[in-house]
Amino acid sequence: xxxxxxxxxxxxxxxxxxxxxxxxxxxxxxxxxxxxxxxxxxxxxxxxxxxxxxxxxxxxxxxxxxxxxxxxxxxxxxxxxxxxxxxxxxxxxxxxxxxxxxxxxxxxxxxxxxxxxxxxxxxxxxxxxxxxxxxxxxxxxxxxxxxxxxxxxxxxxxxxxxxxxxxxxxxxxxxxxxxxxxxxxxxxxxxxxxxxxxxxxxxxxxxxxxxxxxxxxxxxxxxxxxxxxxxxxxxxxxxxxxxxxxxxxxxxxxxx
Amino acid sequence: xxxxxxxxxxxxxxxxxxxxxxxxxxxxxxxxxxxxxxxxxxxxxxxxxxxxxxxxxxxxxxxxxxxxxxxxxxxxxxxxxxxxxxxxxxxxxxxxxxxxxxxxxxxxxxxxxxxxxxxxxxxxxxxxxxxxxxxxxxxxxxxxxxxxxxxxxxxxxxxxxxxxxxxxxxxxxxxxxxxxxxxxxxxxxxxxxxxxxxxxxxxxxxxxxxxxxxxxxxxxxxxxxxxxxxxxxxxxxxxxxxxxxxxxxxxxxxxx
DNA sequence: CTTTGCTGCGTACGTTATACGCGGAGCGTA
DNA sequence: TACGCTCCGCGTATAACGTACGCAGCAAAG
Numbered sequence: 001x002x003x004x005x006x007x008x009x010x011x012x013x014x015x016x017x018x019x020x021x022x023x024x025x026x027x028x029x030x031x032x033x034x035x036x037x038x039x040x041x042x043x044x045x046x047x048x049x050x051x052x053x054x055x056x057x058x059x060x061x062x063x064x065x066x067x068x069x070x071x072x073x074x075x076x077x078x079x080x081x082x083x084x085x086x087x088x089x090x091x092x093x094x095x096x097x098x099x100x101x102x103x104x105x106x107x108x109x110x111x112x113x114x115x116x117x118x119x120x121x122x123x124x125x126x127x128x129x130x131x132x133x134x135x136x137x138x139x140x141x142x143x144x145x146x147x148x149x150x151x152x153x154x155x156x157x158x159x160x161x162x163x164x165x166x167x168x169x170x171x172x173x174x175x176x177x178x179x180x181x182x183x184x185x186x187x188x189x190x191x192x193x194x195x196x197x198x199x200x201x202x203x204x205x206x207x208x209x210x211x212x213x214x215x216x217x218x219x220x221x222x223x224x225x226x227x228x229x230x231x232x233x234x235x236x237x238x239x240x241x242x243x244x245x246x247x248x249x250x251x252x253x254x255x256x
Numbered sequence: 257x258x259x260x261x262x263x264x265x266x267x268x269x270x271x272x273x274x275x276x277x278x279x280x281x282x283x284x285x286x287x288x289x290x291x292x293x294x295x296x297x298x299x300x301x302x303x304x305x306x307x308x309x310x311x312x313x314x315x316x317x318x319x320x321x322x323x324x325x326x327x328x329x330x331x332x333x334x335x336x337x338x339x340x341x342x343x344x345x346x347x348x349x350x351x352x353x354x355x356x357x358x359x360x361x362x363x364x365x366x367x368x369x370x371x372x373x374x375x376x377x378x379x380x381x382x383x384x385x386x387x388x389x390x391x392x393x394x395x396x397x398x399x400x401x402x403x404x405x406x407x408x409x410x411x412x413x414x415x416x417x418x419x420x421x422x423x424x425x426x427x428x429x430x431x432x433x434x435x436x437x438x439x440x441x442x443x444x445x446x447x448x449x450x451x452x453x454x455x456x457x458x459x460x461x462x463x464x465x466x467x468x469x470x471x472x473x474x475x476x477x478x479x480x481x482x483x484x485x486x487x488x489x490x491x492x493x494x495x496x497x498x499x500x501x502x503x504x505x506x507x508x509x510x511x512x
Numbered sequence: 513c514t515t516t517g518c519t520g521c522g523t524a525c526g527t528t529a530t531a532c533g534c535g536g537a538g539c540g541t542a
Numbered sequence: 543t544a545c546g547c548t549c550c551g552c553g554t555a556t557a558a559c560g561t562a563c564g565c566a567g568c569a570a571a572g
Contacts, residue, residue, distance in 0.1 A: 026540080027551095071550060076529065145468075159490075201265075327518085516571075518567105535550105
């Protein structure tokens with residue numbers, strides 16, 4: 001409709017990247033705006049969980065009719081892409097090629113896990129959709145890559161390292177968001193503390209290694225209360241292992 | 257109803273762990289069985305994707321009425337837990353304390369990624385539910401922990417290392433399952449190869465680090481065709497970084 | 513034989529996303 | 543000033559979904 005240049009972007013991306021802004025002059029002033037819709041949707045997902053986010057509930061919260069939303073959003077999938085773009089906020093400021101790449105990458109990871117902690121639903125959404133193509137998430141990737149800017153790694157390796165850290169952050173955030181609270185789960189049991197349940201199911205004959213872990217009380221610990229920067233937490237420990245492995249390669253490259 | 261010992265397990269877990277087997281004597285021989293249901297559900301999710309798995313479709317495939325399923329399965333969530341228990345199959349055989357912990361852990365990771373490749377829907381399901389409590393998934397965790405059995409790591413550290421590897425495997429499997437095929441996505445565009453799309457959106461001024469990666473052609477590569485054991489793939493590279501980091505700690509512990 | 517408990521299943525309901533089309537509001541132009 | 547075009551908000555309707563409820567029949571227990 002708009003342009004027939006042959007290589008038109010999907011509508012969603014055009015909106016996401018700002019080409020599509022103001023050109024509504026004809027009709028009545030719009031009472032709804034895309035920003036208000038996305039903001040409200042994020043608020044619902046934050047407080048009541050992702051399953052509670054329906055178009056009807058969203059409209060109710062905004063004081064409009066359900067179908068009014070579809071004037072600003074093509075469908076629910078598109079709305080969710082907008083949510084994922086807006087929710088993370090700006091990434092930490094990282095210099096293009098910092099001397100302390102390890103410290104900067106660590107800082108980036110810690111702030112990213114905080115994002116997932118604030119908006120756990122991002123994990124569920126990005127688990128279902130295509131790889132990120134919105135400026136919000138790409139800005140985070142760019143910041144993470146900047147931390148590696150000064151290292152002698154090849155571009156492909158930088159990307160692999162960043163994905164490695166991202167995967168770990170996401171995995172840990174997912175686990176801890178399910179551990180600490182039984183929030184977004186409808187009609188879940190009072191949850192007798194994972195470890196206690198496992199203790200009643202696992203027999204040393206069948207799962208010897210797990211039984212050993214359980215006996216050591218690993219699952220009883222209430223991890224995640226202290227700051228996640230702490231290397232003593234599960235998260236900090238794993239992150240340091242990753243950084244150690246990357247540092248090994250960086251040093252080998254720098255020495256050669 | 258059955259037992260009032262005070263500490264009764266959730267029904268789902270009782271079925272999952274085998275306590276609940278045969279005690280149907282009264283009625284007619286059951287034409288449906290839990291195993292058949294779960295098997296058919298897995299088949300649907302494998303071929304047509306998770307969104308295509310509805311109770312109605314499942315019943316149609318089994319040649320029974322929709323509501324008949326509920327005689328064997330409490331609800332859809334429970335069915336999905338059964339699916340996640342059955343789909344992975346048995347983990348690789350790993351000795352209790354292998355000398356080559358690194359090789360064994362690597363083998364475990366490679367086989368696990370193959371599981372996720374075969375059943376991509378496991379990623380979506382486990383992203384929504386509680387931490388795994390079924391014997392199927394716990395057997396995998398036990399096998400992974402066995403690989404670390406001979407190392408001087410503390411129990412808590414073993415668990416952290418295993419989670420680290422699991423998170424990475426899941427993350428990579430998720431990415432590659434979305435990359436290679438546009439399968440479970442309804443009405444997705446022909447997908448002009450992620451990298452090509454990014455190239456039209458990313459400007460070096462706004463995303464300098466990403467632009468550099470893109471210029472290097474990192475996203476153009478058709479990764480994932482070769483065997484995932486290959487250290488040259490994204491997956492193999494990241495996995496080796498992890499193992500390097502763990503090895504650093506193992507050596508430090510052994511030397512001290 | 514009667515009773516009891518389990519099977520499969522038909523019906524019905526509430527919730528979901530969303531296709532379609534109407535009425536009205538305001539700006540551009542005549 | 544008046545017309546018309548365009549865009550907004552919304553009411554209605556539909557198809558698919560998960561599943562609560564209760565009935566009919568069959569087989570073993572009494």
